Amino acid sequence: MKYSLVISTSILLSTFTTTLAAPVNPSTATVPAASSDEGDEYIIVLAPAEKRPWGQVFTDMGYNMTSRAHDISVNKHTFGTNYGDLRTFGKEFRAFTTHMKSTDAASLASLPNVLSIEKDVKWTVKVQRYNDTFGTHNVKDNKWSFPIVKRQAQQDQLNQVVQQSTAPWNLARISTAQPLTSNGREVIDLKFNYQFERSSGLGVDVYMLDSGINTQHVDFGGRAKMVFTAFGNDITDGHGHGTHTAGTVGSTTFGVAKNVNLLGVKVLDSQNAGSLSSFVAGVDFALSSHLQRRTQPGFKGSIINMSLGGPGFAQPLFDALQRATQAGMHVAVAGGNDNTDSCQFSPAQFSQSLPIINVGATNVVDQKWEGSNFGKCIDIHAPGEGIVSTSNKGPQAMEPMSGTSMACPAVAGAMAVELFKNPSLDPASLKKLIVSKALPGVLQGVTGGNVLLNNGLRAVG
Incomplete structure (x- = not known):
């Protein structure tokens, strides 16, 4: 499966070491129903067993990757602290977001190294x-x-x-x-x-x-x-x-x-x-x-x-x-x-x-x-x-x-x-x-x- 998306436009949530318990929903990755053919933002969470560097993961998923994509993505969600260097607390949690069509999301969800896929919804807090x-x-x-x-x-x-x-x-x-x-x-x-x-x-x-x-x-x-x-x-x-x-x-x-x-x-x-x-x-x-x-x-x-x-x-x-x-x-x-x-x-x-x-x-x-x-x-x-x-x-x-x-x-x-x-x-x-x-x-x-x-x-x- 190949995508035209350049990965530097996506946001890595974290490469963070912690305990990852089994999800509440069934363990197979699922994706919400399609909202439009134009695509949506999705959160892709990798399976705990996926330990390879991001470059290898993205290449296997069919993404093109710029040389500085990883740093750009992490810094977009980080202020003042680099939180990717801890290696002392359980298993790694790794995830990223990207824009794609629902059909591509369904295909990505079938990969063995993907734990879950969910739409990256936006919420407005009432006050x-x-x-x-x-x-x-x-x-x-x-x-x-x-x-x-x-x-x-x-x-x-x-x-x-x-x-x-x-x-x-x-x-x-x-x-x-x-x-x-x-x-x-x-x-x-x-x-x-x-x-x-x-x-x-x-x-x-x-x-x-x-x-x-x-x-x-x-x-x-x-x-x-x-x-x-x-x-x-x-x-x-x-x-x-x-x-x-x-x-x-x-x-x-x-x-x-x-x-x-x-x-x-x-x-x-x-x-x-x-x-x-x-x-x-x-x-x-x-x-x-x-x-x-x-x-x-x-x-x-x-x-x-x-x-x-x-x-x-x-x-x-x-x-x-x-x-x-x-x-x-x-x-x-x-x-x-x-x-x-x-x-x-x-x-x-x-x-x-x-x-x-x-x-x-x-x-x-x-x-x-x-x-x-x-x-x-x-x-x-x-x-x-x-x-x-x-x-x-x-x-x-x-x-x-x-x-x-x-x-x-x-x-x-x-x-x-x-x-x-x-x-x-x-x-x-x-x-x-x-x-x-x-x-x-x-x-x-x-x-x-x-x-x-x-x-x-x-x-x-």
């Missing part, structure tokens, strides 16, 4: 901006300062409980057992009380698979940096979604875990859209970074926050997250914002077979947020309506947004808090702990995951 004019407000107006934790601090200092009286409502709700009362406060006011442990998230890396992070925002205190982009050299957050979710995980004013390392993995563009291949590449980058970091002093654990997703079952993404969790990474995913069954979406539906946490969203009166997905695939709920957090509009800007995208990072932050205290927790054990600490019987109108995130400190909000 609701609560009030566009609010983005002109600045963090400096809030007058809140968190005492920075030093790694050399004594244990009694690390265990100290801190109260923030200038918190957004979502932080207050996860640190109290009682429903919030307004007391004259609006949902987007920063006048709520949040209690948390001073050590919250120290030494934990949180990989934000999102639209990027405004790393110059003062509320990140220098703990946020961009480490990967699927868009050439673009490491900016052109949408704001990524900066907002990162703020809920670990910014000084709006964060659940105020000491975490926030690592931006840019897989969404300025329209908050990204391809399946980019998501897979982002997960595998995070995994390779985790494997390098896990033996370093002060390291407590790695979390992937995925406030993104799309319809259907995405086998390559399932495989990537399976490898990550098998390597000890912890994962929080958004349940989706279509007010329908969360089990219809990836990666949300993976929570039924992988130790990841799928999060639904609630409002300030403990009801299901109107757009939140629901069903048995939801593990837990967290506040998701009118959530104020960091913005991409300036170094001090903040704004409110709504969605399961805003609920998911609150859970990721709670996971980071627990990992500092017990870094030996495996993903299944941490998921069980987070769900067990959540409040039962307080939510209204939810189906599935009928518990509300809580840190156990039981403050007065």
Whole structure:
């Protein structure tokens, strides 16, 4: 089988060493039905037994290959780290993307060295901006300062409980057992009380698979940096979604875990859209970074926050997250914002077979947020309506947004808090702990995951 395509126009996802478990679907490579004769982008995953150099693989598949094709392809999905040199963790995962007709894809799927072929779909992540004019407000107006934790601090200092009286409502709700009362406060006011442990998230890396992070925002205190982009050299957050979710995980004013390392993995563009291949590449980058970091002093654990997703079952993404969790990474995913069954979406539906946490969203009166997905695939709920957090509009800007995208990072932050205290927790054990600490019987109108995130400190909000 011969193709006219020059391989330098395709994107290699990774040449990465890790554990590759058997796929959920039948082991024979399958390809979705044809959409047009003009062709589509496909993700081709090689079988674990295929060890030959890329040049030999492509030649046998009938591709023409330029001398620099491999380097060009890898760099297109990599920023700041070469993740093709690890040889210490299980079997290799190797995949690439290319444009071809469905008939050619079907022929390629029959090759013994091809594990799976799937269309490289593009997903746009929905988010609701609560009030566009609010983005002109600045963090400096809030007058809140968190005492920075030093790694050399004594244990009694690390265990100290801190109260923030200038918190957004979502932080207050996860640190109290009682429903919030307004007391004259609006949902987007920063006048709520949040209690948390001073050590919250120290030494934990949180990989934000999102639209990027405004790393110059003062509320990140220098703990946020961009480490990967699927868009050439673009490491900016052109949408704001990524900066907002990162703020809920670990910014000084709006964060659940105020000491975490926030690592931006840019897989969404300025329209908050990204391809399946980019998501897979982002997960595998995070995994390779985790494997390098896990033996370093002060390291407590790695979390992937995925406030993104799309319809259907995405086998390559399932495989990537399976490898990550098998390597000890912890994962929080958004349940989706279509007010329908969360089990219809990836990666949300993976929570039924992988130790990841799928999060639904609630409002300030403990009801299901109107757009939140629901069903048995939801593990837990967290506040998701009118959530104020960091913005991409300036170094001090903040704004409110709504969605399961805003609920998911609150859970990721709670996971980071627990990992500092017990870094030996495996993903299944941490998921069980987070769900067990959540409040039962307080939510209204939810189906599935009928518990509300809580840190156990039981403050007065």
